[in-house]
Amino acid sequence: MAEDKSVAVEARGITKSFGQGVAALRALDNVSVLVRENEFFTLLGPSGCGKTTLLRLIAGFEFPTYGAILLHGQDIARLPPFRRPVNTVFQSYALFPHLTVAQNVAFGLQMLGRPRAETAARVTAMLRLVQMETLANRRTDQISGGQAQRVALARALAPAPKVLLLDEPLSALDYKLRKEMQIELKRMQNETGVTFIFVTHDQEEALTMSDRLAVMSAGRILQVGTPREIYEHPADRFVANFIGETNFLQGEIQASGEGSAEVRLDLGVTLKATLPRGGLPRGRTTVVVRPEHAVLGPAGADTGLSGILENIVYSGVDTQFHVRLASGGLFLVRAQNSHGAPAQLPGEPVVVTIQDGAAQVVGD
Amino acid sequence: MEPSAIPALEAAVDAPRVAEHAARRDLTGRWLLSAPAMIIIFFAAIGPLFVMLAYSFMAKGDYGDVKLGEFSLDGWFSVFLQRDIFDDTVTLADAHLSIFWRSLKLSLVTTLVTLILGFPTAYFIATRPLRSRDVWLFLITIPFWTNLLIRTFAMQQVIRNEGILNSLLIATGIIDQPLQIMFTDTAILLGMVYVYLPLMVLPLYASMEKLDFRLVEAGYDLYAGRLGVLRRIIIPLVRPGIVAGSILVFIPSLGAYVIPRVLGGGKTMMLGNLIELQFGGGRNWPLGAAISITLMILVMVALLFYVRNASRLGAQHG
Numbered sequence: 274m275a276e277d278k279s280v281a282v283e284a285r286g287i288t289k290s291f292g293q294g295v296a297a298l299r300a301l302d303n304v305s306v307l308v309r310e311n312e313f314f315t316l317l318g319p320s321g322c323g324k325t326t327l328l329r330l331i332a333g334f335e336f337p338t339y340g341a342i343l344l345h346g347q348d349i350a351r352l353p354p355f356r357r358p359v360n361t362v363f364q365s366y367a368l369f370p371h372l373t374v375a376q377n378v379a380f381g382l383q384m385l386g387r388p389r390a391e392t393a394a395r396v397t398a399m400l401r402l403v404q405m406e407t408l409a410n411r412r413t414d415q416i417s418g419g420q421a422q423r424v425a426l427a428r429a430l431a432p433a434p435k436v437l438l439l440d441e442p443l444s445a446l447d448y449k450l451r452k453e454m455q456i457e458l459k460r461m462q463n464e465t466g467v468t469f470i471f472v473t474h475d476q477e478e479a480l481t482m483s484d485r486l487a488v489m490s491a492g493r494i495l496q497v498g499t500p501r502e503i504y505e506h507p508a509d510r511f512v513a514n515f516i517g518e519t520n521f522l523q524g525e526i527q528a529s530g531e532g533s534a535e536v537r538l539d540l541g542v543t544l545k546a547t548l549p550r551g552g553l554p555r556g557r558t559t560v561v562v563r564p565e566h567a568v569l570g571p572a573g574a575d576t577g578l579s580g581i582l583e584n585i586v587y588s589g590v591d592t593q594f595h596v597r598l599a600s601g602g603l604f605l606v607r608a609q610n611s612h613g614a615p616a617q618l619p620g621e622p623v624v625v626t627i628q629d630g631a632a633q634v635v636g637d
Numbered sequence: 638m639e640p641s642a643i644p645a646l647e648a649a650v651d652a653p654r655v656a657e658h659a660a661r662r663d664l665t666g667r668w669l670l671s672a673p674a675m676i677i678i679f680f681a682a683i684g685p686l687f688v689m690l691a692y693s694f695m696a697k698g699d700y701g702d703v704k705l706g707e708f709s710l711d712g713w714f715s716v717f718l719q720r721d722i723f724d725d726t727v728t729l730a731d732a733h734l735s736i737f738w739r740s741l742k743l744s745l746v747t748t749l750v751t752l753i754l755g756f757p758t759a760y761f762i763a764t765r766p767l768r769s770r771d772v773w774l775f776l777i778t779i780p781f782w783t784n785l786l787i788r789t790f791a792m793q794q795v796i797r798n799e800g801i802l803n804s805l806l807i808a809t810g811i812i813d814q815p816l817q818i819m820f821t822d823t824a825i826l827l828g829m830v831y832v833y834l835p836l837m838v839l840p841l842y843a844s845m846e847k848l849d850f851r852l853v854e855a856g857y858d859l860y861a862g863r864l865g866v867l868r869r870i871i872i873p874l875v876r877p878g879i880v881a882g883s884i885l886v887f888i889p890s891l892g893a894y895v896i897p898r899v900l901g902g903g904k905t906m907m908l909g910n911l912i913e914l915q916f917g918g919g920r921n922w923p924l925g926a927a928i929s930i931t932l933m934i935l936v937m938v939a940l941l942f943y944v945r946n947a948s949r950l951g952a953q954h955g
């Protein structure tokens with residue numbers, strides 16, 4: 274691989290089974306993924322899809338049934354956790370209750386046998402980074418959830434790991450604190466230059482924070498890409514459905530060219546849609562359209578999908594229009610709110626026009 | 638509104654007095670409620686202690702018992718000292734001192750050995766799946782169902798010269814003469830470890846069960862090896878169990894009576910046997926009472942020292 278130098282973590286064909294024989298459960302099924310150095314990489318997927326398992330394999334708490342885990346090109350799959358330059362921020366934080374905040378942060382450095390003065394200086398610097406200097410001597414059961422999360426972060430960053438693993442570290446926080454911590458996490462990743470592998474099942478969090486993300490389902494990685502790639506060009510039905518709101522339309526590929534194809538929808542309209550990377554599905558296909566990539570117009574235009582406007586949902590920044598298509602399906606259109614009331618009223622016939630190149634063909 | 642305002646005002650003026658009255662009644666009520674407990678504590682715990690204390694300061698009766706009301710320090714004198722019958726010189730009572738020393742030593746070693754054996758046992762049980770844990774705990778508590786005397790005699794069957802252990806060792810050719818274990822300190826130690834081990838395992842298990850094993854993982858994650866995790870995380874967190882288990886084993890060990898009697902024979906006495914001797918064949922009740930109280934003070938001093946030390950160690954860590 275040409276860019277081998279910049280690869281921080283690589284999983285090669287990882288399979289992880291729990292239990293034996295008939296009762297065996299495949300938590301991960303032939304998973305391969307590359308995480309680049311200094312990247313904010315997110316694992317996103319529904320509950321039980323294997324995110325934590327993959328993280329625990331990288332941390333060393335579990336060992337893969339098959340496959341290799343490489344850290345900077347070196348196979349670490351058989352090393353115990355205390356020999357891996359990788360630290361974890363646990364979902365439950367797992368702060369040591371018998372130690373103070375500062376002692377928690379110092380723990381890793383002490384175990385590495387760093388000189389006393391160096392440890393003290395590093396602890397101070399870490400506590401400053403997470404803005405917890407004033408609470409250095411508190412017991413860990415006397416701090417708030419957000420503070421505990423910051424201590425967990427400082428503790429994991431103190432030994433200067435090559436890779437930091439974060440297992441849903443924000444899931445226990447309330448909405449406002451969560452937003453603040455998202456920004457702080459990004460800031461800390463920029464300041465420290467450490468590779469972050471972040472686990473979440475919150476798609477909004479994944480999209481806003483990640484450099485790249487992997488969407489997982491049932492022990493497999495379905496798609497890896499930048500938030501924009503994943504959102505605008507989902508590779509398959511599950512990804513499209515899991516991330517954001519989506520309209521699914523059935524149709525037939527008529528002609529395909531370089532990366533795009535003419536698709537004749539069952540509703541009688543022909544449109545140009547982007548093809549997924551790799552192979553192109555022949556014959557019948559599914560096309561996805563994001564609600565904000567469609568425009569609502571008055572009945573009469575002949576290039577769109579005609580239907581009846583059923584419902585209007587106002588939500589501050591934008592408005593959602595529910596359109597009942599001729600096929601009986603519901604189509605969602607989202608429009609930014611400008612001043613004044615929308616032109617259409619519920620019950621009126623309307624036409625939905627899909628923006629050029631906004632439709633995406635997905636595999637099933 | 639208007640008419641009812643006046644009684645309300647009166648009530649408000651009255652309130653402090655009413656509250657005071659209620660508080661007084663409350664206090665009497667509380668005393669009454671706790672009376673049964675107080676009576677039991679007095680008759681079962683404090684009362685006998687005072688009887689013992691009083692006896693230890695009385696002259697001994699000719700055929701046991703004490704001469705009521707006749708003050709004497711002879712009992713206390715003989716705890717550690719003895720007077721030569723011929724020339725009246727006062728020397729240290731070597732026999733008593735060596736029994737004190739042996740009891741202390743054996744109890745400490747018993748506590749240490751049960752801790753060393755009990756710790757991995759409790760850890761093993763605490764890390765089993767929930768269902769099999771109950772089975773293991775059940776197995777640990779089975780000995781409690783059997784009388785102490787029977788358990789001690791069972792131990793005798795194992796270690797006596799013609800017993801299971803020696804037969805096995807001779808049969809396998811490891812030794813050709815039976816090992817003399819019976820009637821030695823080793824026999825007493827074996828017996829005490831066997832009998833008191835569950836008292837160590839149970840409190841250890843109780844605190845290990847509460848241990849959050851994610852903290853152990855966090856320790857491994859932060860470069861602590863197996864020994865580091867044991868020393869810096871597991872031991873500090875289960876310290877309450879270690880303290881409780883040690884106390885539960887040390888106290889009965891120090892006063893053990895049946896085990897040294899059966900396994901140690903008449904030769905190797907412990908404090909319990911010495912006390913029994915004074916109230917029985919020795920016919921020296923004041924001395925027996927004085928030794929009993931000395932033993933109690935010994936236990937209290939040891940506990941104070943131990944708990945202090947343990948909590949200071951804890952404070953050093955956290």
Ligand SMILES: Nc1ncnc2c1ncn2[C@@H]1O[C@H](COP(=O)(O)OP(=O)(O)OP(=O)(O)O)[C@@H](O)[C@H]1O
Pocket residue numbers: 291292298299300318319320321322323324325326327474
């Ligand atoms: N130690 C284990 N023994 C048996 N099965 C396990 C074990 N750990 C995980 N699993 C199973 O493996 C699958 C993946 O679990 P994992 O914890 O990785 O999911 P996850 O994606 O982190 O989910 P969540 O978002 O709920 O945390 C689940 O079906 C889970 O039941």
Ligand SMILES: [Mg+2]
Pocket residue numbers: 324325326
């Ligand atoms: Mg998880």
